[in-house]
Amino acid sequence: MISIPPELLARHGGPSPRYTSYPTVAHWGTAPAATQWFSALDAALAPEGAHAGLYVHIPFCQSLCTFCGCNMRLVRNHALAAPYVEKVLQEFALYRAGIGARTLTLTLGELHLGGGTPTYLPAAALDRLLDGLLQHARPAEGANFAIEADPRNTTRDQLVTLRRHGFNRISIGVQDFDARVLEIVNRVQTEEQVRALVDAARTLGFASTSFDLIYGLPLQTPDSLRATFEIVGRIQPERISFLPYAHVPWIKPSQRRYTEADLPDTAQRHALFLLGREYLGAAGYVEIGIDQYALPGDALVAALDAGRLSRNFMGFTASPTDALIGLGVSAIGSTPTMFAQNEKNLQQYETRVAANALPLQRGHVLSLEDRQIRPLLGKLFSGSPAALDTAITSAWWWPEVRAALEPLQQDGLVKLSADAIAVTETGRAFLRRIGLAFDRYLAPSAEIPRRAAQ
Numbered sequence: 001m002i003s004i005p006p007e008l009l010a011r012h013g014g015p016s017p018r019y020t021s022y023p024t025v026a027h028w029g030t031a032p033a034a035t036q037w038f039s040a041l042d043a044a045l046a047p048e049g050a051h052a053g054l055y056v057h058i059p060f061c062q063s064l065c066t067f068c069g070c071n072m073r074l075v076r077n078h079a080l081a082a083p084y085v086e087k088v089l090q091e092f093a094l095y096r097a098g099i100g101a102r103t104l105t106l107t108l109g110e111l112h113l114g115g116g117t118p119t120y121l122p123a124a125a126l127d128r129l130l131d132g133l134l135q136h137a138r139p140a141e142g143a144n145f146a147i148e149a150d151p152r153n154t155t156r157d158q159l160v161t162l163r164r165h166g167f168n169r170i171s172i173g174v175q176d177f178d179a180r181v182l183e184i185v186n187r188v189q190t191e192e193q194v195r196a197l198v199d200a201a202r203t204l205g206f207a208s209t210s211f212d213l214i215y216g217l218p219l220q221t222p223d224s225l226r227a228t229f230e231i232v233g234r235i236q237p238e239r240i241s242f243l244p245y246a247h248v249p250w251i252k253p254s255q256r257r258y259t260e261a262d263l264p265d266t267a268q269r270h271a272l273f274l275l276g277r278e279y280l281g282a283a284g285y286v287e288i289g290i291d292q293y294a295l296p297g298d299a300l301v302a303a304l305d306a307g308r309l310s311r312n313f314m315g316f317t318a319s320p321t322d323a324l325i326g327l328g329v330s331a332i333g334s335t336p337t338m339f340a341q342n343e344k345n346l347q348q349y350e351t352r353v354a355a356n357a358l359p360l361q362r363g364h365v366l367s368l369e370d371r372q373i374r375p376l377l378g379k380l381f382s383g384s385p386a387a388l389d390t391a392i393t394s395a396w397w398w399p400e401v402r403a404a405l406e407p408l409q410q411d412g413l414v415k416l417s418a419d420a421i422a423v424t425e426t427g428r429a430f431l432r433r434i435g436l437a438f439d440r441y442l443a444p445s446a447e448i449p450r451r452a453a454q
Contacts, residue, residue, distance in 0.1 A: 001277065001280065001281030001285070001286070001287050002425050002426050003278070003281075004274060004277065004426065004429055006270060006271075006274065008411060008426075009270045009273070009274065010270065011407075011411065012408070012411065012413065012430050012433045013270055013273070013430070013433070014433075016432040016433055016435065016436040017432065017435065017436070017439070018290055018291070018432065019290065019311070019377060019381070019431075019432065019435040020311065020312060020313045020314075020315065021312075021313065021332075021334065021339060022370065022373060022374045022377050022435070022438075022439070023364060023370060023439070023440075023441050024439075024441070025332070025339075025341065026441075027364070027441040028339060028341070028362050028363055028364040029362060029363075029364065030362065030363070031340055031341070031360035031361055031362050031363040032338055032340055032360065032363045032365060034098065034357070034358040034360070035098075036338070036365075037333075037338065037340050037358065037360065037363070038095075038098040038099050040323075040335040040337050040338040041095070041099050041323050041325065041333075041335055042099045042100040043335070043337075044322045044323035044335040044336060045099065045100075045106070045322055045323050046100050047322075049107075050107065050322040050323075051107050051108065051109035051110075051140050051319075051320075051321050051322055052106040052107065052108055052109065052137070052321060052322065052323055052324070052325060053108070053109055053110035053111070053112070053312065053314075053321035053323070053324040053325070054106070054108060054110070054111045054112070054133065054137065054324075054325050054327065055112050055114060055313060055314060055324060055325070055326045055327065055331055055332065055333075056088060056111075056112070056113050056114070056118075056129070056133075056326075056327045056328050056331065057071070057114055057115060057116065057326070057327070057328035057329055057330055057331040057342075058084070058113060058114070058115045058116045058117065058118040058120060058121060058328065059071055059072050059073045059115060059116040059328070059329050059330070059346060060072070060073055060074075060075045060080060060081070060084075060115070060116050060117060060120040061073070061074055061075070061115070061116055061117045061120065062074075062075065062076065062117065062120065062153065063186060064186060064254055065173075065175075065185055065186055065187045066184075066185045066186050066252075066254040066255055066257050066258070067175065067185045067187070067214060067217060067245055067255070068252070068254075070115065070116060071116070071329065071330040071344055072115065072116045072117075073116070073346055075120070078120070078121075078122055078125075081120065081121050081122060081125040082125055082128070083350075084328075084350075085121070085125050085128050085129045085132075087349070087350050087353045087354070088129065088327050088328050089128075089129070089132040089133070090353050090354075090356075091327050091328070091353050091358075091359065092132070092133060092136070092325075092327055094353070094356065094357075094358055095325055095327075096136055098358075105136055105137065105138060106136065106137040106138075106325075107137070107138055107139075107140050108137045108138065108139050108140060108143055108145075109140045109142075109143055109144070109317075109319055109320075109321045110143065110144045110145075110146075110314065110317060110321050110324075111133070111137075111139075111143070111144075111145045111146070111167075112144075112145075112146050112147070112314045113146070113147040113148065114147075114148050114314070115148055117148075117150050117153070118147050118148050118149070119147070119148075119149045119150050119153055119154040119155075119158055120153070121158075122158075123155065123157035123158045123160070123161045126158055126161045126162065127161050127165075130161070130162075130165040131165075134165060134166075139166050142299075142318075142319065143166070144168065144169060144299075144317060144318065144319075145162075145165070145166050145167040145168055145169065146167065146168075146169035146170065146171060146314070147162060147167060147169075147170055147171070148171045148172075148173065149170050149171065149172050149173070149197065150172075150173055151172055151173075151174070151189050151193045151194045151196075151197040152189050152193060154197055156200055156204075159200055159201055159204050159206075160204065163204050163205055163206070167206070168205075168206055168207045168208065169206060169207065169208040169209070169210065170197075170201045170206050170208075170209055170210070171209075171210040171211075171212065171239075171241075172194060172197060172198070172209060172210065172211055172212070172237070173187075173212050174189075174194055174211045174212060174213055174232075175187055175212060175213060175214045175217070176213065176214065176217055176220065176224070176225075176228050177191055177194075177227065177228040177231045177232075178219075178220070178224035178225075178227060178228060180219050180224070181217050181218065181219050181220050181224060184217075184218050184219055184257065184258055184262065185217060185218065186257070191231050191235075194211075194235065195234075195235055198235055198237065207238075208238040208239060208298065208299075209237040209238055209239070210237055210238065210239035210240065210241065211232060211235075211237045211239070211240050211241070212241045212243065213228065213232070213240060213241065213242050213243070213276070214242075214243050214244070214245050215242065215243070215244060215245065215269065215272040215273055215276055216244050216245035216247075216263065216264055216269045216272060217245050217263075218258040218262035218263050219258075219262055220264060220272065221264075222271060222272065222275055225272055225275055225276060226275065226279075229276065229279040229280075229283075233279075233283055236283075236295075238294060238295050238298050239292070239293065239294045239295075239298060239300065240280065240285060240292075240293045240294075241291050241292055241293075241315070242273075242276050242277070242280065242291055242293060243291045244269065244273070244291070245263075247260070247263060277429070280293045284296065286298075286301045286304070287428050287429060288300050288301070288304055288309070288316055288428075289316070289381060289383075289423075289428045289429075289431040290311075290315075290316070290381070290431045290432055292315060292316050299318035300316055300317075300318055302318065303316075303317075303318040303319065303382075304382070304383045305383075307382060307383060307384040308320070308382065309381070309382035309383055310378070310382065311378065311381050311382070312324055312334065313326075313332045313334070316381075322335075322336075323335045323336075326340070326341070326342060327342075328342065328349075329342060329343060329344065329345070329346050329349040329359075330342055330343070330344045330349075336366075336371075337365065337366050337371070338363065338364065338365050338366065339363050339364045339366075340360050340362075340363035341360070341361055341362050341363060342359045342360060342361060343359045343360075343361045344361060369395065369397055369440055372391065372392060372395060373397075373438050373440065376392070376421075376438065377435055377438055380421065380422075380423050380431070380434060380435075381431055381435075383423065383428075384422075385420045385421065385422040386420065386421050386422070387419060387420055388417075388418070388419050388420055388421060389419075397440055397443075400443060400444070401437060401438055402416075404436075404437035404438075404443075405421070405434075405437050408427070408430070408433065408434060408437060412424055412426050412427070413426060413427035413430050413433070413434065414427055414434060
C-alpha cells in the first residue's frame with residue numbers, strides 16, 4: 001500500500017460523501033409513484049440472468065451508541081421483533097405482486113440485513129424472516145449473504161439459523177477496543193466478546209468476517225488506536241471498514257454527551273487515519289477504497305483486480321446486482337434509472353404497509369447528466385479506467401469537471417487523457433474526493449436546471 005504524505009491528505013482529505021449512490025440521498029426529492037418504481041424494477045430484473053439484491057433494515061437497538069448516525073429505535077425487549085418481521089414480509093409480497101411475472105422468483109446476488117441491530121431479532125424471528133424471503137428467491141452462484149452483528153448480543157442459535165439459510169459473511173460493529181473511548185460512546189464490549197463471535201462464526205463456516213472501526217472518536221489517541229489495531233491483528237478479520245467519525249449533534253442529540261473538546265482536531269484525525277492505514281498496509285490488507293480494506297484472497301480484492309468491483313448502499317460488492325430492493329423502515333432501493341427510500345418513521349412505515357401501499361417516502365429519477373456521471377463513478381470506484389466518449393466530453397458539465405480534476409492529476413491521484421480517466425494507486429485513498437470532482441449537486445453550477453430524464 002502506497003504511503004500518503006500528510007500534506008496530500010491536508011489538501012484533499014476534507015469531508016465528502018461516501019457515494020453509495022449518485023446523486024447522494026441528500027439531493028433526492030419526492031418518491032416515485034409505486035407504478036413507476038415497479039416498472040423500473042421490472043425493466044432491470046426481467047432480462048434472463050438478471051440478479052437482484054435485497055436489503056432488509058432492522059431498526060431496533062437495545063442500547064444507544066452515541067457515535068451512531070443510523071436510523072434506529074431504542075427498545076428494551078424483543079416484543080416488536082415478530083410483528084416487524086411480518087410487516088417486512090407483507091412489504092415483500094407487495095413487490096412480488098407489483099413486478100413482472102419473470103421476477104416473481106428473484107435470483108439473489110446479494111442479501112444484506114442491516115440496522116440498527118439485526119441481531120436484535122431472536123433466532124426464531126430470523127428464521128421466520130429468512131424463510132419468508134427465500135421461498136420466493138434463490139441465491140445466484142457465489143451469492144453474498146451478510147448480516148451486521150453486535151458482539152454483545154449475537155448468539156450461536158442466531159448464527160446457526162443464518163448459516164442454514166446460506167449466510168456466508170458477518171460484519172461486526174467493533175469501532176474501537178479502548179475502554180475510555182468505548183465508555184464515552186456507550187459501546188462497552190471486550191476483546192473476548194468479539195473474539196468469541198468471530199470464532200463461532202468461523203467454526204460454523206462463515207467465509208468472511210468484517211470489522212467496522214472508526215477514527216476520530218472522542219478521547220481517541222494514537223496510542224489507543226495502536227492498541228486497538230494490535231487486537232485486530234490478533235483476530236485478523238478478512239475485511240475492515242476504517243471509517244471517519246461524523247460529529248453531527250444537531251442531527252443526533254446523543255452526541256451531545258461529549259463536546260468538540262473531546263474530539264481529535266483535523267490534524268489529529270488525519271494522523272489517526274494515516275496511522276490506521278499504515279498498520280493495515282503492514283498487515284497485508286489491500287486498499288479497496290472509500291474506507292474499505294481486505295486481505296489478499298478476499299472476493300473484493302479479486303473483483304478489484306478483475307475490474308468488476310461494484311458499489312451500492314451496502315458498500316463495495318464483488319459482483320454487481322441489476323436492481324436493489326429495500327425492505328423495512330428507511331430502506332433504500334435502486335435501479336439503473338431510479339432510487340427510492342422507505343418511510344423513516346416506524347409507525348408511518350407500518351401503517352402504510354398495513355394498508356397494502358408501498359411505504360416510499362422519497363427518491364430520485366436520474367436525469368441525463370446523472371445517467372452519464374453515475375457509470376463513470378462506478379468504473380473509477382471499481383478500479384477500472386473510465387472511457388471519455390464524445391457524449392461525455394461535449395456535455396455542458398464536462399469543462400467544470402475537467403477543471404476540478406486538474407489538481408487531482410497534478411497530485412498523482414488520477415490520470416487523465418483525451419479519451420479516458422483512471423484512478424492511480426495513491427488515488428484509491430481519495431475516491432471520495434474524486435467523486436466530489438464529478439458531483440454536479442455540490443458544484444458551483446448546481447443551480448443550473450437539469451434536463452429531465454428521457
